[in-house]
Amino acid sequence: MVEPTYLPEEQKAWLKDASNAVKRHGFYLRKAIDDDNMKEALRYSAALLGELRTSLLSLSAAWFDGLPQIFFRDESGKGRSQADLYDLVQHAGNIVPRLYLLCTAGACYIRGGEAPAKLILRDVVEMCKGVQHPTRGLFLRAYLVQARAPWQAGGGVSCVGCCRIPGRSMKEKAKGGNVIDAIEFLLVNFTEMNKLWVRMQHQGSARDRERRERERQQLADLVGKNLTYLSQLDGLTFPLYKDIVLPRVLEQVVSCRDDIAQQYLMQCIIMVFPDEFHLGSLQSLLGAMPQLQPGVRVHIVLSLLMDRLANYASGDKEVVEEMNMVDAFGQLSVVALKVVEQHPDMPGADVAAMYSALLGFSGTVYPDKLDFVDRVLQTCHNALQRRGPITDGKAEKQVVALLSTPLDKYDAVTVLGLAHYPSVMELLQPRMKREMATKIVQTLLKSGTKVSTVGQDIAEDQQLLARLVHNMQALEGDADGQYDMLVATQAFILYEESIPDSRQEVRALQSIMGTLNRQVVAAWHSMVCYVFGGDERAALAHKASSYCAKLLKRTDQCQAVLACSHLYWQPQVEGKQAVQDEQGVLSCLKRALKIANAAQQQLAVAGKPARGADASAGPAAASSLFVEILNHYLYFFDQGCQLITTASLLELVANEMAADACKDNEALQVFYINTLAHIKQQKAKGGEASAKYDGLQLAAGEYEESHITKPPRKSLNMPFAVGQEDGAAFVAQMCGDGVQGSAEAAALLEAAGYSGVAQMEGGYVGYTQVWSPSGKRRPPAGRWVSTGKEALKSGLDLRDVAMAYEEGGNMKVARYAEGLPPGESL
Amino acid sequence: MVLVLCIGHLHLPHRAADLPPKFKSLLGPGKVSHILCPGNLCTEMVSIGDFRIGVCHGHQVVPWGDREALAVLQRKLDCDILVTGHTHRFEAYRHEGRLVISTGSATGAYSAVTPHPTPSFALMDVDGGKATVYVYELVEGQVKVDKLEFAKPQEQGVGVGTRQL
Amino acid sequence: MNKLFGSLVGSAACTVQLELRPSGAAAATAGSQPTVSLKNKRDEMETMPLFCSKDTISGEVKVTPIPGKRADHQGIRVQLLGEVELASERGHPHQFLSLVRDLAPPGDLTTQASLPFEFGSVEMQYESYRGSQAQVRYLLRVTVSRGMGQSVVKDHAFWVRNPQPTPAAGPPIKMEVGIEDCLHIEFEYERGAYHMQDTVLGRIHFLLVRIKLKHMELEIRRRETSGAGSAAKSESETVAKYEIMDGAPVRGESIPIRLSLRPYDLSPSYANVFNKFSVRYFINLVLVDEEDRRYFKQQEITLYRREEEEEVPPPAARLPRRMVSLPPASGPTSPSASAAAAMAHTMGPASFPAAAPANGGAAPAASPLDSSPLGAGPRPASQAGLAAAEGHLMPSGSGGNGSSSAAAAAAAAAAADAGEDAPLLAGQQPAPAAASSSLGDGSAA
Secondary structure (H helix, E strand, O other), rough: OOOOOOOHHHHHHHHHHHHHHHHHHHHHHHHHHOOOOOHHHHHHHHHHHHHHHHHHHHHHHHHHHHHHHHOOOOHHHHHHHHHHHHHHHOOOOOOOOOOOOHHHHHHHHHHOOOOOOOHHHHHHHHHHHHHHHHHHHHHHHHHHHHHHHHHHHHHOOOOOOOHHHHOOHHHHHHHHOOOHHHHHHHHHHHHHHHHHHHHOOOOOHHHHHHHHHHHHHHHHHHHHHHHHHHOOOOOOOOHHHHHHHHHHHHHHHHHOOOHHHHHHHHHHHHOOOOHHHHHOOOHHHHHHHHHHOOOOOHHHHHHHHHHHHHHHHHHHHHHHHHHHHHHHHHHHHHHHHHHHHHOOOHHHHHHHHHHHHHHHHHHHHHHOHHHHHHHHHHHHHHHHHHOOOOOOHHHHHHHHHHHHHHHHHHHHHHHHHHHHHHHHHHHHHHHHHHHHHHHHHHHHHHHOOOOOOOOHHHHHHHHHHHHHHHHHHHHHHHHOOHHHHHHHHHHHHHHHHHHHHHHHHHHHHHHHHHHHHHHHHHHHHHHOOOOOHHHHHHHHHHHHHHHHOOOOOOHHHHHHHHHHHHHHOOOOOOOOOOOOOHHHHHHHHHHHHHHHHHHHHHHHHHOOOOOOOOOOOHHHHHHHHHHHHHHHHHHHHOOOOOOOOOOOHHHOOOOOOOOOOHHHHHHHHHHHHHHHHHHHHHHHHOHEEEEEEEHHHHHHHHHHHOOOOOOOOOOOOOOOOOOOOOOOOOOHHHHHHOOOHHHHHHHHHHOOOOOOEEOOOHHHHHHHHOOOOOEEEHHHHHOOOHHHHHHHHHHOOOOOOOOOOHHHOHHHHHHOOOOOOOOOOO | EEEEOOOOOOOOOOOOOOOOOHHHHHHOOOOOOOEEEEOOOOEEEEOOOEEEEEEOOOOOOOOOOOOOHHHHHHHHHHOOOOEEEEOOOEEEEEEOOEEEEOOOEOOOOOOOOOOOOOOEEEEEEEEEEEEEEEEEEEEEOOEEEEEEEEEEOOOOOOOOOOOOO | OOHHHHHOOOOOOOEEEEEEEEHHHHHHOOOOOOEEEEOOOHHHOOOOOOOHHHHHHHHEEEEEEEOOOOOOEOOOOEEEEEEEEEEHHHHOEEEEEEEEEEOOEEEEEEOOOOEEEEEOOOOOOOEEEEEOEEEEEEEEEEEEEOOOOEEEEEEEEEEOOOOOOHHEEEEEEEEEEEEEOOOOEEEEEEEEEEEEEEEEEEEEEEEEEEEOOOEEEEEEEEEEEEHHHOEEEEEEEEEEEEEEOOOOOOOOOOOEEEOOOOOOOOOOOEEOOOOOEEEEEEEEEEEEEEOEEEEEEEEEEEEEEOOOOOOOOOOOOOOOOOOOOOOOOOOOOOOOOOOOOOOEOOOOOOOOOOHHHOOOOHHHHHHHHHHOOOOOOOOHHHHHHHHHOEEHHHHHHHHOOOOOHHHHHHHHHHHHHHHHOOOEEEOOOOOOEOOOOOOOOOOOO
16 A cells, blocks of 8 residues: 555565454454443454554455444444444544544444434544545545445435434434435545545655556545445435536546546546436536546547447437437537647547547437538547647557448448548558558448449549559569668668667567578579678678677577578578678677677676576576577588587587586476487488588587586686785685685695795685686675665665665675675675 | 467468458367467467477578578477478478478468468377378468378487476 | 550550541432542552532541450540642641541540541532642541550541533634744634533644644643742643544645543643642644654643533433534634634744754753743744734633743743654743744754
8 A cells, every 4th residue: 555665575474463463353352242341342443443554455354344243233222322332432542443433333323313314424524534644544434435335325215324214203304314415425525535545646756656556546446436326326316416416526526636536537427327417417527528637538538428328329219319409419529629629749549539439429329410420530630630640550540440430330432432531541651541441441342332333532542542552562572682771771770779678679680680681591592693792791790790799688699699690601502602601600609609608607697596497597598508509500510611610619518518507407408419419310311411520429429427527617817916026926726615725735835836825715616706707806795776875865765775785895794705694695 | 189270470450451261261260279370479388299399480590491490499499399480481391300380371471581472371180199280271262281290209319208388 | 575565556446437428419319428439559449438619528437446445545536638748748748628526535435436527518629639740638537546656547538529610611722833834734622621521622724734744643731730939840741642633634634623531531720729739731732744753732721620520311312422523614714814812833843943943952941932922032033024923812720820931931841851752833832912932842852
């Protein structure tokens, strides 16, 4: 809720505590009630409700569920006055529990019929003002309405409380309250709840805005319930609705000036109140629309209304009559126009959506009035035209939907004949025009309409269509090299300028590679010529490979470079001179190898021990790159690339595969085994191909774990130890743990005549935790952001972050990787 | 016995008006239990019968449609059957003891690789370790059906059997 | 020896019992002497007969010698005593009332003697009271005098309550207070005087809210002041806490107050008890912001004991006590327009130096009262500017006793101590002269 955000586990623990407390209090509460000890009962129910202060949602549900029933059952039967009870509950010191009790006691009070319902209602609704905390207030007031709901909804003529008590005199009834009081109560409560709801938006920091909005959407129902109950009041007549309810509700909606509230409430009004009310009060309802906030998607509201009215009218002549009387269509179009004018920055998609709803309305209500359709199209056209050409996909879709609506409702040919139909269509991009045209043709085909008399307009349309189709063909058929070059250049420009995130970058680059390569290959297929000359090809390949380096992830980089290698290689074909740049291929593969190496080191440094067989993280991911590279080597090897020798690579990969992280990775091992199997098969083929593989024989078959002796790293760059003079002959010496063996080794070395033997404290492990292989100091441990103080200053209060941080990164601890919490490494 | 439909990206309505009516009538509901569509998705693995089937759109595999390059992918995924698309050119072939199906395009939609493809799709009848691939092609307005049989190789020398996903 | 010792020092030669005869108006209706049950310091319930001033207190003393023994004495008497005892002078009560009835001349007792007594229409000006600083107690003391310090003395405590006529309603308490540009509220209590079963009605209007409030509560604070002049010493305790708002309001909100005094252990306000002490009550409005800073504004109220304490509920339907809260005003009244005396004050939390007089914690003399009507202290110019309106709100009871500046200063200091984290809300003491006062920061102490 609006409470500070807690980690889920914490919240769970809290909830558990709270619900235990609830159980405990509940037990004593029941006991006290059984003992008929009212004071104690109240004490425990207040304690119980006190839990509401901490964890609101789940507990208020518990309260809603059953407590009131056990709480005040039969109180009057025990000879206690409900009035006293009503007094008594107000002694509770904390306001939230107190008001829950008050609501409950108030409900019983009314039910008992001891006092006029309206007084009690007015009192409770007023007292609830004490809870200004938005969420708690909303739940409290929701409970207030709900506590009263059962007898209110089913409540005979005048609905409110005591009126249902049989045998009461008319006078008392009048005193007790009537439908007007019930309306008043619900309206006041609605207003207050909406205010609280809107206020939620302005609490907390701007960072949480989205979360808050989500939460608000979840709470919308609480506010809407008031309207639902209003609509369910038995005595709610149309005059009451028109003169009291609607104006008050609308006033609140408009004056709250909040997007979410207005959006929801307008829709809510339209949904909960009956159609005939809407029709009768159309003017007031529509009058509110242009006053809504710019962020409100009025078109959705309007569409909803129009859909409802259309539904209402369908098949009922009287209703249509009535709609004619109030000029529903006219009013709706005026409002639509106003909305469009008032929100000049309303997206085209929304405009189109609104107008297509209007078209739907007029199509249902006035199936024979084609001029209405034309009018709608005209205004829509005006509105859209001002917004410039329609380019974004959503708007296009909506315009297509708009144009399709009348096709379904009216005779398609007639619709096409409307003056403004083509003009709206003209707003579309050529591509979409084609789609729309297809749609029209489909409709025509579907309905089987024979186009017998071709009017001027249609002829034009068809010309347009034909031209368009022609256009498309021209586009497809054109395989001119220059054009391809253009496409490629464009693709690069697009790639540079408008790919928004790294994932898409990867995909886009893949596509570009594929296309470039395809143009090479496709040309070969069609036996035309090689599209790109050497220079162009080299330039493009170079460009592409330069993008590879810019990808975010090393694994992506590596794969991209591998793909890139194919740009230097065209498969040999008879009678053609294939461009086969062996150097280029090799350099790409070597680069891939380099990147994979770097990736592996990066992962080994940053990664926690690989969890399970997750190939996408941890060292195994990098090793999978090696296998992939090996496969590409083999590919080019098969293709006859002379520079490729895979033997050394095989050795390397075999080493990698034997590493611990990789042994556990089943998918990776399978990949490797499959690759070996491939080599075997190639070898088994016999002939020239297999002869090439002879050199690989040993490598493929016999590298097994036991033969792997090469350590992962042989040497490291190492900074001079402090106090060592330049040029001094010394050996920095370390071993696995840096304790016993190290000391012994140092002694041996010194005995052997080495001077300045330095033992590395912490041994190899300790050393590598402080120094990277390139001799740079690794960043210090800790989950620090920038500096602790800055983090605090910026208001960043991630739990424990600032606390965990120590200025300077706690180098001392980090140095030998001591003192880290269990399970954490650098 | 399980019927598996392998059908490519339809590109409706951007590049094609509709599925050819003859195909439409073939593809009535209720017959097919799995549909594999190598759309613009990332690479996925499924198990049907005894087969491990890899589904990959194919634009990631450079050079596009290249048999050897696809073989690399197949090795990587360790799949018995690889279903790809993207080229809009139907192909089904065995390669190193494994099956590769390029679905082609059921709508015959334009593709950068194959400007005028023959509309096609494949239906695979999987029965344990055996698969029969029926290839449906629309040649000059007539549906042409081809058949290809494929059995899971008993000994691949791989040592890793089917893995339930 | 033992025997001798026993007869010299040992247990009393006789036992004394005292029985009261019902008297007074209440007794007439009830048929027996009404009683009152109180918790004593050891948290035990204690029941005592209850009287009020002008009641006749009569009864019978029964003195019974130890069976088989003869008890000689030098006279038997009963005293009616009224005492004030201050905590600071424990064991040395001040008697303000002492009446004696001799019941028997010196002589011997062989059998039980019943000795009737009567104190007719005793004027018992002060009510019984047990506070933390002072108490007022009444007792009947029976003394069987014997020589050599062997007198038998037996005390019988009783309780006195004196209902008061309802004081004039007086104007409501209304005040506009605030911290410049931060928080501006107007509060309103329906009246200044309440009986002890009463309900306080009121409202808070938020005119300007620029701090994030967490909640708001009312406290009822009791202040006992003992001594007078420079020796005056005050101690405050909070006897009731009642949350009236949860969450942060926005400007324009108006929060209702309805606080029932019934559940709390209160006494009437005592202006001056035998020149020894006074008891006063305050309603303290406390606003707490999200950083747990407290802003408060204290208003004195007068509590009195109503004649008819127990109301008998009518058998049929009835409204609860004071059900509808103070109706919302048509709008917050502006200070100048308000007919009721309203005072504009400024509130000065620690973080608003402009509004806070530079009073160090070491110098309680520089505390809020410095900017009191007497004008003894410096007042920042900005406050003088803001302190626009004037008023002369004077709840009854505030002027009667010891409102010398020293006593008030001590009171203010005590208040500041109590609210440790307390930037103060506004003026402390409703002042007899027309002026505006501004309060500084209590948290510095």
